[in-house]
Amino acid sequence: MPILRQDPLTGEWVIIATERARRPETFASKVEEREAPPPRVDSCPFCPGNEHQTPSEVLVYRKNGKNSEGAGKGVGELYLDDTDWDVRVIPNKFPALERDPNAPRKMPSSRCELFLSHQGYGVHEVIIETPWHNRHLAELSVREVEMVLRSFQERTKALARDVQLRYVQIFRNHKKEAGASIEHPHCQLLALSYIPPLLNKEYARSHDFYLEEGRCLLCSLIEMEEASGQRVVLQNDRYIAYIPFAAPLPFSAIIAPREHYSSLEVSPAGWEKDLAPLLKRFLGILAEKLEDPPYNFYLHVAPLRTPPLAYFHWHLEIIPKLTVVAGWEMATGTFINVTRPEEAADYLRMPRKEMAGALKS
Amino acid sequence: MPILRQDPLTGEWVIIATERARRPETFASKVEEREAPPPRVDSCPFCPGNEHQTPSEVLVYRKNGKNSEGAGKGVGELYLDDTDWDVRVIPNKFPALERDPNAPRKMPSSRCELFLSHQGYGVHEVIIETPWHNRHLAELSVREVEMVLRSFQERTKALARDVQLRYVQIFRNHKKEAGASIEHPHCQLLALSYIPPLLNKEYARSHDFYLEEGRCLLCSLIEMEEASGQRVVLQNDRYIAYIPFAAPLPFSAIIAPREHYSSLEVSPAGWEKDLAPLLKRFLGILAEKLEDPPYNFYLHVAPLRTPPLAYFHWHLEIIPKLTVVAGWEMATGTFINVTRPEEAADYLRMPRKEMAGALKS
Incomplete structure (x- = not known):
């Protein structure tokens, strides 16, 4: 029988439709076959050598010592080894929001005004994760992933100095099918003058829970996930990756x-050290077991400039794009998940050898 | 400069990103080219002659007089003219929800329970709109569209007799890219034991507005849309189709x-008479001007068995799938619309002749 499960973080009910269940291995991505891209693409504005085609960096991590080992490598690779940056953060050339000092500070609010509008105030940046056109997070070194994560924190802290900004939303679209319009590996950052509604919902739920139970909702959830282990995919000393109890879509996960x-703002130095290998490994598992599916990931954090909050716990959500979000989801704002979260976790944990067997059978 | 607009029905802010604006004609659908399907497909469970492959109808509109004019038609078309039904409503063979008399009636509710679940109770039906495999709503006759609409009302009224059901969600997915897994033209209906969150949000906003202003929010909006005319696409004596002030996505519309x-339950006999030609025409315009894009549409109505509500006004929302819903939307629950609603309406209103000119320039 179909089961409804409530997402403890948002309060929304997800339909787990076992009657239409699909075996995990049937999800292997149905993405249009494309040739593997080369390490550098002449026409790509994010590739080394084309830095002048983008706005100037707001943050750049330069290589300490240039690596000039090039024996046996092609021209593109030689060039990439000579590139003097690891991560570049630049303003988006086509920003969804801009920072106009004359923009009114407060969003108008009224229950009865029919047509309320507001000058969009905000910042839209692109985090170019690597000089390599063809290396995604799962393929970078742990040290390189660390730098990408560090840039999230550094840009958040820098943007926090603008008191008109209330929230920084960092997200990643992997592949065209998941909304990436430029192939070169990158994340995006949108800094907003308001709190997005899904965050408001999570803050409110977490706050209610804290008032009633005297502890953090996500701390409690993580403890229970660790105790049962059935939905945990990966874990190290400081981070956990699991398929949540009411995952909205097949294989969607929380780290x-x-x-x-x-928030990242109040996370201690070195916070990224244990996250980088876990994130790299998790994305590697997705790529390996679901044939490199398109995906989105995004951070949910406390509002900017908020001192450590006892009730809210930052996290990263990863949503592989394996099914089409359609009329039902648009109509209701809820999801039908055709794969039980426990089965999804089992499948992602399965050693490669067994998996080959499972696929054959 | 980018502009934020508040959706008066939901209260959410939409970013209208004029900096990344795309001219309406650049949206012409980028859907994989497929051969036009034939009028009947042997392997299609919804095609005439395969009725035994589906569960029995819960509602069927039979043809009054068989039309046997077949001169000059192919075998498939002859067969279709001989089909004795116009619309069939059947239980979904792979239901997302089922009606188990032993299912607990009330959804559990708690702010502090971590893992709440509930046996899914509900009904999942498919409305087969026509015997023709290759005729979508825009291509049916007005009389045929009327029958489809009438089936929405008739099934809603029938399901309202089950007091465990609280809401009927009717929706349509057009084309694979918008979630249609079966090509044969159909809608879906999910009857639920709870009110979906987007509906709750619309009820609450409309209710607040009613208490403060003493009138219906959507009545007020329609009046203002009619007065300005700038976002109206089509109108007849009893219905209006317009691009809302804070349309979440390019060309999304309200009828x-x-x-x-x-609700449909409390709509008077004949309510569908003027809607059928307007809906048919609107979908025809989308197909003509945006190269038959994938789309979703869905109804938003009052809860089941609710007497006429002064504060809520039923409507149909149509969302063409022209852009990818990606990390931003998943992270925040809000949208970035790259086409100003006024321009979208202008484009859809533009006579074909002028359009050809606009596309050339």
Whole structure:
């Protein structure tokens, strides 16, 4: 029988439709076959050598010592080894929001005004994760992933100085099918003058729980996930990756620090050290077991400039794009998940050897 | 400069990103080219002659007089003219929800329970709109569209007799890219034991507005849309189709009765007469001007068995799938619309002749 499960973080009910269940291995991505891209693409504005085609960096991590080992490598690779940056953060050339000092600070609010509008105030940046056109996060070194994560924190802290900004939303679209219009590996950052509604919902739920139970909702969830283990995919000393109890879509996952931190702003130095290998490994598992599916990931954190919050716990959500979000989801704002979260976790944990067997059978 | 607009029905802010604006004609659908399907497909369970492959009808509209004019038609078309039904409503063979008399009636509710689940109770039906495999709503006769609409009302009224059901969600997915897994033209109906969150949000906003202003929010919006005319696409005596002020995505539209009715249940006999030609025409315009894009549409109505509600006004929302819903939307629950609603309406209103000119320039 179909089961409804409530997402403890948002309060929404998800239909787990076992009658239409699909075996995990049937999800292997149905993405249009494309040739593997080369390490550098002349026409790509994010590739080394084309830095002048983008706005100037707001943050750049330069290589300490240039690596000039090039024996046996092609021209593109030689060039990439000579590139003097690891991560570049630049303003988006086609921003969804801009920072106009004359923009009114407060969003108008009224229950009865029919047509309320507001000058969009905000910042839209692109985090170019690597000089390599063809290396995604799962293929970078742990040190390189660390740098990408560090840039999230550094840009958040820098943007927090603008008191008109209330929230920084960092997200990643992997592949065209998941909304990436430029192939070169990158994340996006949108800094907003308001709190997005899904965050408001999570804050409110977490706050209610805290008032009633005296502890953090996500701390409690992580503890229970660790105790049962059935939905945990990966874990190390400081982070956990699991398929949540009411995952909205097949294989959607949460990665969170096991210790309580409400945002990147208040996370201690070195916070990214244990996250980088876990994130790299999790994305590697997705790529390996679901044939490199398109996906989105995004961070949910406390509002900007908020001191450590006892009730909110930052986390990263990863949503592989394996099914089409359609009329039902648009109409209701809820989801039908055709794969039980426990089965999804089992499948992602399965050693490669057994998996080959499962696929054959 | 980018502009934020508040959706008066939901209260959410939409970013209208003029900096990344795309001219309406650049949206012409980028759907994989497929051969036009034939009028009947042997392997299609919804095609005439395969009725035994589906569960029995819960509602069927039979043809009054068989039309046997077949001169000059192919075998498939002859067969279709001989089919004795116009619309068939059947239980979904792979239901997302089922009606188990032993299912607990009330959804559990708690702010502090971590893992709440509930046996899914509900009904999942498919409305086969026509015997023709290759004729979508825009291509049916007005009389045939009327029958499809009438089936929405008739099934809603029938399901309302089950007091465990609280809401009927009717929706349509057009084309694979918008979630249609079967090509044969059909809608879906899900009857639920709870109110979906987007509906709750619309009810609450409309209710607040009613208490403060003493009138219906959507009645007020329609009046203002009619007065300005700038976002109206089509209108007849009883219905209006317009691009809302804060359309979440390019060309998303609302069709609503100009007179106040809160649901199909309480709509008077003949309610579908003026809607059928307007809906047919609107979908025809989308197909003509945006190269038959994938789309979703869905109804938003009052809860089941609710007497006429002064504060809520039923409507149909149509969302062409022209852009990819990606990390931003998943992260925040809000949208970035790259086409100003006024321009979208202009483009859809433009006579074909001028359009050809606009496309050339």
